[in-house]
Amino acid sequence: MVSVSVAVQSEPFDVGAEYTQLRARNCADGAAAIFVGSVRDLSDATRVTRLQLEHYPGMTEQVLRQIAEQARARWCLGRVRIVHRVGSLGAGEDIVFVGTSAPHRQAALDACAFVIDLLKTRAPFWKKEIGPDGEFWVQARQSDREALEKW
């Protein structure tokens, strides 16, 4: 596995397989951090049964790669892997995987948090929530923009 790897796909990802890849032939890294975001069944007051994920093909992969490279420039990291799903997702399904490996735990943990924070505000994905009450584009959150301030 190369040091930075990103994927945008409609198929589910396998967290165990992703972890195995992150660690394969990688004895120098004693720490791995993973974040997985998935579809909640409850968004504010609206019940959500499905999520439709749209993206900007071509730009998405480029932005994800740039975010991963920014993390590698900032921390001593082994590998960074980002997988983001697009298309129609049911409640409880996984949306995004961020995995980092590093010689030391703080770098792996910080880089993982950094990547998901940047992804949330920079990567061109848009969520539409679909439920019994209709279809609604998810609004960007102020808290996501504020989360960037710590980096």
Add this chain to the structure above:
Amino acid sequence: MVSVSVAVQSEPFDVGAEYTQLRARNCADGAAAIFVGSVRDLSDATRVTRLQLEHYPGMTEQVLRQIAEQARARWCLGRVRIVHRVGSLGAGEDIVFVGTSAPHRQAALDACAFVIDLLKTRAPFWKKEIGPDGEFWVQARQSDREALEKW
């Protein structure tokens, strides 16, 4: 799966299976964070081929459970899972798994980092490094004690 679960075991753990458990029948949590620590092949200047992990049976599980409960008292979390291996581990083998789930990502990520930081300084495990140059008890690191200051 109950909200707090800890295990001390000599058998390997399966990151994919642990993740599945963390998320099973748990649609309220849209975020999961995982940390995995494993045996590096290079510790300072000494080459390490095996690690012997000793613990204090009875106290270990209790301390791990207390750490998990402290995390739950501090953040809005769904589940906390800690698995720590003991016995003889080869280079590249996984040592410790920390998994957290939460409605929001920051809670999951912070709690995961908190648990591993506390575990490093509070849970009664001791590592002995075994390599071609002999056997050496790993010394506690000042950086691990300092890592606690942020909590």
Add this chain to the structure above:
Amino acid sequence: MIRVLFFAGLREQLGCAEMEVAAAGASTLAELRESLSARGDRWRRALANPNIQMAVNRSVAAADCALASGDEVALFPPVTGG
């Protein structure tokens, strides 16, 4: 020609995912946006939203970014992935 893409809620508001415009009337992103706004009420309203983000050739760009024939421009609401 400049290729212009619209995404998500903005695409639905405009009823348009993609169009081509002459490079002549759009030497900067700001100019392009203005000429698009002039296409009618629906366009003016949708593009008046100050939160709309713009990209040129797949990188986020500011309003004064210069455009040339062959560029790919995208306009979209704040992103909500992850």
Add this chain to the structure above:
Amino acid sequence: MIRVLFFAGLREQLGCAEMEVAAAGASTLAELRESLSARGDRWRRALANPNIQMAVNRSVAAADCALASGDEVALFPPVTGG
């Protein structure tokens, strides 16, 4: 009686994993530690280390912690798990 456990490097230094001592001569952790130190040079040296940590009934405890018969005491070096 008080059950006393030693772990890791300390266990190896002392050549002892577990022992029982009379509760009478050890009303606090500090007293217990002192009486153990008096068992000989090896014990004095090993227990003089200020980094040695102590637990009573599986919870970390300070030197002034009172002891009673039936208690389980443990002495060990700083932990290095994770």
